[in-house]
Amino acid sequence: MTIIVDIAADLNDEDETGFVWTFLDEARDPSVVVPGAIIVAGDADAPAVVEVVDIVSKSAGQVVHLRILPGDIEDYAALVRRTLSAS
Amino acid sequence: MPDEIRSHVRDEVLPDDATVIVRGGPDSLEKLAQHAARTNRAFLLDGHQLWGVSVFLALDDAGSASAERILADRMRTYRIVHLTNVAQVRASGIGLLPTFARPRYTLLMRDASARSISALAVALGPGSTNPYHVAKRRG
Secondary structure (H helix, E strand, O other), X not given: OOOOOOEEOOOOOEOOOOOEEEEHHHEOXXXXXXXXXXXXXXXXXXXXXXXXXXXXXXXXXXXXXXEEOOOOHHHHHHHHHHHOOOO | OOEEOHHHEOOOOOOOOOXXXXXXXXXXXXXXXXXXXXXHHHEEEOOEEOEEEEEEEOOOOOOOOOHXXXXXXXOOOOOEEEEEEHHHHHHOOOEEEEEOOOOEEEEEEOOOOXXXXXXXXXXXXOEEEXXXXXXXXXX
């Protein structure tokens, strides 16, 4: 399974909020990165399903805070396959 | 303009050489350069450029800052982790800065040159399987 993340991030990075952080302009499509959105962050080798906590404007750019959600990305893929039908 | 990180540096005794360092991976030279560039974009240290990447140190034998809990909790989404120690990091010429919440540290490089990135990669060592990865724990 090839994984293309919604936003590049080092999931080891945590700031004073305790959340993972990255820059909004590292998103493939910044319009999907809004508070409350469930997206995939990290990189193809180390992806994680995350919730967008907030977006904070800093002088270096807009910083996105992310909460890593439970489970493996394959769990979420299996959930979608199991619960969504074509109808 | 990056933010000054000094106010987020903890005042604590630096760990001894045997202290285990954990970083989620796998890291490549390219990834380390990218992550260091992101840190550099976001932060200054005492008004100077900061190049570094985030790691977690096993500062306690038990609890949230133990190696086991770091691997099981903070590293749960990582199939591959880098396990090294303070001695190896220091021997590679990489600095250690206790930043933000314990047990997080920033590994500091002098700059973002290929030589510095390579030294960081040597300090982190090869990746290994995380025995506490969330998929492994399901059996």
